[in-house]
Amino acid sequence: MNVTDHTSNKKPGADAGAAQENRSAVNPWDIEAPSPELLESPIEFLFVEHNRQRQAANILHLVADGEVNKAGVKKLIDFLETDFAVHVADEELCFFPLLLQHCPPEDNIDKLIERLADEHKKDEATVTGMTTVLNDVMAGNKLNDKAVRTVRGFAEHILQHLALENAVLLPIARARLNETALCALSDMMKERRI
Ligand SMILES: [Fe+2]
Numbered sequence: 001m002n003v004t005d006h007t008s009n010k011k012p013g014a015d016a017g018a019a020q021e022n023r024s025a026v027n028p029w030d031i032e033a034p035s036p037e038l039l040e041s042p043i044e045f046l047f048v049e050h051n052r053q054r055q056a057a058n059i060l061h062l063v064a065d066g067e068v069n070k071a072g073v074k075k076l077i078d079f080l081e082t083d084f085a086v087h088v089a090d091e092e093l094c095f096f097p098l099l100l101q102h103c104p105p106e107d108n109i110d111k112l113i114e115r116l117a118d119e120h121k122k123d124e125a126t127v128t129g130m131t132t133v134l135n136d137v138m139a140g141n142k143l144n145d146k147a148v149r150t151v152r153g154f155a156e157h158i159l160q161h162l163a164l165e166n167a168v169l170l171p172i173a174r175a176r177l178n179e180t181a182l183c184a185l186s187d188m189m190k191e192r193r194i
């Protein structure tokens with residue numbers, strides 16, 4: 001375990017997230033990768049990943065509107081198959097267990113985590129079908145009405161899930177996870193990316 005100070009996670013993660021959002025505003029098809037150094041502040045890293053998911057949802061809406069940018073759609077497919085899946089693993093295998101361990105009963109964190117884990121399962125099931133739809137777009141095919149509804153539904157689901165995590169889960173984590181827990185979270189998230 002390293003001795004880096006991870007306590008910056010206790011501050012709202014507006015700075016890095018806002019900076020990333022501003023940069024992505026230049027190209028609506030981009031999903032910019034966070035700096036690996038941000039893993040030293042694991043809750044901040046999760047917050048920035050949520051911003052990237054918001055960018056992915058925006059791209060899904062562009063696709064549903066009939067717009068096509070092959071490089072952007074390819075980036076979206078790569079994101080859903082890699083970083084999006086890794087983020088879910090970060091939460092399920094590291095973040096949620098630490099919260100269950102450190103939160104007092106009055107936080108009712110178990111109920112919230114149960115709901116979020118359920119939504120992750122649905123996401124996993126949806127991503128495979130979504131990749132097929134996006135590959136169709138890459139091949140130059142026009143989406144039918146059902147596919148458009150599916151793409152929009154997935155985008156909306158991503159947005160409501162990250163909004164709940166940002167509004168409820170991350171503030172609880174900032175309040176409850178001590179330096180030792182943050183160090184452990186940081187180390188586990190780094191190991192997943194070696
Ligand atoms: Fe999640």
Ligand SMILES: [Fe+2]
Pocket residue numbers: 046050087091162165
């Ligand atoms: Fe998340």
